[in-house]
Amino acid sequence: MSLSANDKANVTAIWKKILPKSDDIGDQALSRMLTVYPQTKTYFAHFADLSPGSPQVRKHGDIIMNKIDDCVNHMDDLFPYLSGLSDLHATKLRIDPANFKILAHNLLVVVAAYLPNDFTPEVHLSVDKFLQQVALALAEKYR
Amino acid sequence: MVEWTDFERETIKSIFGKLDYDDVGLAALCRCLVVYPWTQRYFGNFGKLYNADAINANPMVAAHGKVVLNGLDKAVKNLDNIKGTYTELSVLHSEKLRVDPDNFRLLADCLTIVVAARMGADFTAEVQAAFQKFLAVVVSSLCRQYH
Numbered sequence: 001m002s003l004s005a006n007d008k009a010n011v012t013a014i015w016k017k018i019l020p021k022s023d024d025i026g027d028q029a030l031s032r033m034l035t036v037y038p039q040t041k042t043y044f045a046h047f048a049d050l051s052p053g054s055p056q057v058r059k060h061g062d063i064i065m066n067k068i069d070d071c072v073n074h075m076d077d078l079f080p081y082l083s084g085l086s087d088l089h090a091t092k093l094r095i096d097p098a099n100f101k102i103l104a105h106n107l108l109v110v111v112a113a114y115l116p117n118d119f120t121p122e123v124h125l126s127v128d129k130f131l132q133q134v135a136l137a138l139a140e141k142y143r
Numbered sequence: 144m145v146e147w148t149d150f151e152r153e154t155i156k157s158i159f160g161k162l163d164y165d166d167v168g169l170a171a172l173c174r175c176l177v178v179y180p181w182t183q184r185y186f187g188n189f190g191k192l193y194n195a196d197a198i199n200a201n202p203m204v205a206a207h208g209k210v211v212l213n214g215l216d217k218a219v220k221n222l223d224n225i226k227g228t229y230t231e232l233s234v235l236h237s238e239k240l241r242v243d244p245d246n247f248r249l250l251a252d253c254l255t256i257v258v259a260a261r262m263g264a265d266f267t268a269e270v271q272a273a274f275q276k277f278l279a280v281v282v283s284s285l286c287r288q289y290h
Binding site for chain 2: 028031032035036052105108109110112113114116119120121122124125128
């Protein structure tokens with residue numbers, strides 16, 4: 001399910017609207033994941049405070065969202081671009097790749113809530129495919 | 144037996160009380176057919192499904208979206224016995240319609256996204272958790288009679 005030219009155009013266009021609210025969207029997506037899928041909290045046992053709005057969660061939402069923002073500019077070379085991060089996830093973080101899908105779902109929910117008129121079914125399809133490619137690239141080095 | 148908190152009961156009833164079933168039914172089913180095009184396999188007799196505009200304008204999709212939302216309404220009104228409420232529907236989807244149960248999850252995700260778009264900031268993380276818990280119970284009940 002690789003990205004067509006149309007997918008890339010859709011992702012680029014909606015990301016222009018996502019970028020100004022990127023910090024909030026990232027924070028929201030991560031907080032929602034921790035609330036709605038509590039099993040994901042197992043990866044953050046080292047965080048003192050996992051409640052919504054906590055500074056550590058917000059900071060981590062920023063880190064993740066900034067990287068996804070960068071991936072929008074690297075849609076043509078996602079796998080090489082994410083090679084180092086894939087190593088990190090494979091050898092150190094070892095996050096079960098099923099969780100990438102969970103985070104992606106929550107990101108889509110937040111984008112829908114923030115940009116209901118822009119997040120049409122076609123755009124949703126393109127963004128879903130994009131996030132799936134990011135997840136694949138991240139899991140590339142797992143085994 | 145599913146345990147519902149007061150917050151969850153009130154939240155689920157409140158969400159469905161405010162939804163326009165015609166609008167949301169069409170939006171959710173349309174989104175599912177567009178974002179996960181393989182789901183179109185179950186709607187061979189629906190006619191024009193060749194792009195998002197065609198799907199959105201298709202009266203059979205709209206009618207079916209309404210059927211789905213009214214089906215969910217039954218669960219909202221029977222929160223303490225969703226399993227029993229859906230026994231026949233589960234048999235129907237398994238024996239007659241032969242729907243891969245994974246597709247229930249896909250439609251549930253699309254419905255969540257449509258409700259998020261309608262509710263905006265009111266669709267908080269806690270509200271989302273309650274809504275998704277409800278849909279998870281619905282999906283589980285629909286899968287119950289598969290063998």
